[in-house]
Amino acid sequence: MDEAKLHAFMGQLVTDMGGGAMWASVLIGDELGLYRAMADGEFVTAEELAQRTNCNRRLVLEWLCAQAAAGYVETAGGRFRLPEEQAMALANEHSPVYVAGGAQVLASLFLDKDKIVAAMRGDGALSWGDHHPCLFSGTERFFRPGYRAFLLTEWLPSLEGVVSKLESGATVADVGCGHGASTIVMAEGYPASRFFGFDYHAPSIEVARSRAAENGLADRITFETRTAKDYPALGYDLICFFDCLHDMGDPVGAARHAYDALAPDGTVLLVEPFAGDGLEDNLTPVGRMFYAASTFICTPSSLSQEVGLGLGAQAGEARLRDVFKEAGFTRFRRASETPFNLILEAKK
Numbered sequence: 001m002d003e004a005k006l007h008a009f010m011g012q013l014v015t016d017m018g019g020g021a022m023w024a025s026v027l028i029g030d031e032l033g034l035y036r037a038m039a040d041g042e043f044v045t046a047e048e049l050a051q052r053t054n055c056n057r058r059l060v061l062e063w064l065c066a067q068a069a070a071g072y073v074e075t076a077g078g079r080f081r082l083p084e085e086q087a088m089a090l091a092n093e094h095s096p097v098y099v100a101g102g103a104q105v106l107a108s109l110f111l112d113k114d115k116i117v118a119a120m121r122g123d124g125a126l127s128w129g130d131h132h133p134c135l136f137s138g139t140e141r142f143f144r145p146g147y148r149a150f151l152l153t154e155w156l157p158s159l160e161g162v163v164s165k166l167e168s169g170a171t172v173a174d175v176g177c178g179h180g181a182s183t184i185v186m187a188e189g190y191p192a193s194r195f196f197g198f199d200y201h202a203p204s205i206e207v208a209r210s211r212a213a214e215n216g217l218a219d220r221i222t223f224e225t226r227t228a229k230d231y232p233a234l235g236y237d238l239i240c241f242f243d244c245l246h247d248m249g250d251p252v253g254a255a256r257h258a259y260d261a262l263a264p265d266g267t268v269l270l271v272e273p274f275a276g277d278g279l280e281d282n283l284t285p286v287g288r289m290f291y292a293a294s295t296f297i298c299t300p301s302s303l304s305q306e307v308g309l310g311l312g313a314q315a316g317e318a319r320l321r322d323v324f325k326e327a328g329f330t331r332f333r334r335a336s337e338t339p340f341n342l343i344l345e346a347k348k
């Protein structure tokens with residue numbers, strides 16, 4: 001045994017355990033409005049923060065001490081402040097780097113532990129809809145900042161000839177749309193176009209409909225409970241899959257249906273988690289996060305459906321290209337990327 005390696009590994013585990021505990025702290029800080037109440041960047045005492053948020057002073061102090069130890073807040077003379085950069089990540093839902101919604105996704109991993117233990121001892125299946133509901137709103141809140149930041153400015157412009165169609169009036173399908181965050185961003189950006197959001201999870205479609213109504217977009221977005229293989233083939237100019245193809249049991253069947261449902265010169269926009277093609281490429285901080293979440297969420301979701309291909313959240317471009325080739329598409333390319341996403345374009 002190499003004692004130095006053991007010490008290094010114990011150091012890593014303590015850091016990771018602290019990270020796990022801190023994300024539970026982020027979860028409550030987000031829910032209780034503690035970060036938002038510190039978003040002005042001014043120093044506060046625990047007493048003042050407790051008053052602002054209507055929380056228990058002693059527990060707020062303990063929470064602040066953990067935040068300070070983690071470097072999430074600064075402390076001096078018994079007071080605490082949330083720096084502007086941390087506020088962007090943890091307090092401001094409109095910032096492009098807001099990640100606090102991810103705490104709800106992580107919470108679902110723990111809350112659904114017994115179901116995953118049963119799936120691992122059985123057929124591996126756990127359907128999207130059988131997770132704790134915090135996964136559904138967590139997914140919306142975690143992904144929406146990226147859609148707001150990149151979809152109109154980078155991802156759609158990276159596709160061949162799509163923006164001009166959207167500007168003059170296109171028909172768009174958002175498949176596996178969840179709560180419709182991406183559909184709403186696109187509908188706001190392109191008022192001449194018509195949007196259809198489909199997801200097989202009926203409660204998510206209910207929420208998506210209410211989001212469309214709240215944003216005054218109900219006349220241009222139709223949300224319907226449909227699988228990726230049975231939505232109406234309207235000859236769409238654009239069919240999008242945002243972070244959902246790998247959750248499907250039959251991605252080839254979904255791509256084949258998209259092929260049939262597209263206009264002759266239509267485009268598929270496929271947004272998937274960033275990944276290289278081999279395991280060695282994905283042994284990274286982002287890769288470990290996606291593989292771990294995929295064990296609980298994405299892979300069991302796929303295994304719960306017909307075919308059960310189980311692509312996983314780290315499928316990579318080459319495997320995704322094979323899916324689209326098998327479905328009949330002749331053109332497939334990486335149009336753009338971010339540290340978290342691959343942006344892929346498929347055409348007939």
Ligand SMILES: C[S@@+](CC[C@H](N)C(=O)[O-])C[C@H]1O[C@@H](n2cnc3c(N)ncnc32)[C@H](O)[C@@H]1O
Binds near residue numbers: 177178180181241249
């Ligand atoms: C990770 S979520 C992404 C949701 C949404 N696209 C977003 O970016 O916020 C995956 C979604 O795929 C949906 N889904 C999984 N399999 C599906 C299928 N076969 N047909 C339609 N939707 C499916 C789930 O219900 C879930 O809403």
